[in-house]
Amino acid sequence: MWSTRLLVLGLVRWLGPVHGYLVRRELDSWRMPGVGEIGAGSIYHALKKLTTDGLIEVVATESVDDRPARTTYRITVTGESEFQRLVREKLWNVAQADDPFHTAWSFANVLGKNENTAMLRRRAEILYSRIEAVTVLLASTTGECAPGREEEFLPPHVRAMLKRQTDLMVVDAEWCETTAARIESGELDLGAVPSPVENENRREAIRTDDFQNPAVEQWQSTFK
């Protein structure tokens, strides 16, 4: 994932003077699906890189209570403006999520009709169970931070994002079920993938026809 820079810079900024282990813990505690997980090594690497780039600086290297020495960092003025730039870049730029299911689906035809419908239905079930879990989470927490009720607090922006996740999972699950039904009924035939040879012919035909479907280009250009 390429958001490592933003994540680590943002966490150093937010957590004030921190050492790598705290950043790691904080990220682990987020463990938000959708926010790619970052290995321990990547965090320390990012901290060093950000330091040589002048975006953060070493505050001190010291050991407390005979524990292993730790280096604490804080954000610099340059880092602050780079952070502002990065957040805006990532938020304004509408990038497509990188979906492993999408990639694998390209080869879904190797599963037979039965395995495919089974797979899609199980996927839908799992999605529904996750939706349920998030719903429970949202119901058992609040967006207000009341003293004495700290464990019930979930920041409003996190709650909003969780709502988005469930909305997305609902349509995804529905798509899985609809698609399973379509495959079962024979309406959708995944086996109808052109063989490489057919595909080559098709490609050749398109090329020599000197005619590309304009909708394809139109569509691809919206992602530039």
Next chain:
Amino acid sequence: MWSTRLLVLGLVRWLGPVHGYLVRRELDSWRMPGVGEIGAGSIYHALKKLTTDGLIEVVATESVDDRPARTTYRITVTGESEFQRLVREKLWNVAQADDPFHTAWSFANVLGKNENTAMLRRRAEILYSRIEAVTVLLASTTGECAPGREEEFLPPHVRAMLKRQTDLMVVDAEWCETTAARIESGELDLGAVPSPVENENRREAIRTDDFQNPAVEQWQSTFK
């Protein structure tokens, strides 16, 4: 992205004896948002790795028409079963898509109310324009491959996946608009992020209270 192996192996399998450049071209022609893009170098690296792993084998290294020499590969028997395993692994395992917007949203509070609503509304607009483009694409193509109409053909499984994409984009866009409205009305206050100190206190409170909200654990466990 960690689907490189599957993608390259699958393409070598599908395209029969191929050289790296063809794989590259095929992937470029897909240029499906959601299927992570793979750099040229990664393809050649994957081909070499797959070869040393015995999943594919070199057919020949030759140069045609005085063009640069090229090495062609084809899948092996071991490769075929590994491919079958990989496809199933990726399809059955319900992994969360890695969403850059989600990551950046964690820091959305640095944008003010105005910039935030503007950002969300522009995002919605862009999503709608993409939905429109895909809709046009689906309408101007068919799932049947008729000779003489090759440029109108779009494989059924691709059409199905595009439908999923639009469904997802529709909810995403709606969420953006709803959220923009909630921010504007003051109902949703992104500035209400606990300061690091508050957060530390909260964390401390939770730890010493020896009480974790069970819903959090419940929720996280569904992603294991």
Next chain:
DNA sequence: ATGTTTATAGTCAAATTTGAACAAGGAACC
């Protein structure tokens, strides 16, 4: 008492990804 996890804190080699560079033929342009 003694062995075994667990939490803290970070390093390092190996694997992977990126993207520019290289090389050479052909088409387009002026």
Next chain:
DNA sequence: GGTTCCTTGTTCAAATTTGACTATAAACAT
């Protein structure tokens, strides 16, 4: 007739990521 750009095909150094490993103290079990 020369310059520039595009397509074909691949390589390579540098950047990044992974995840297993080191080390120590406290907590816990036997």
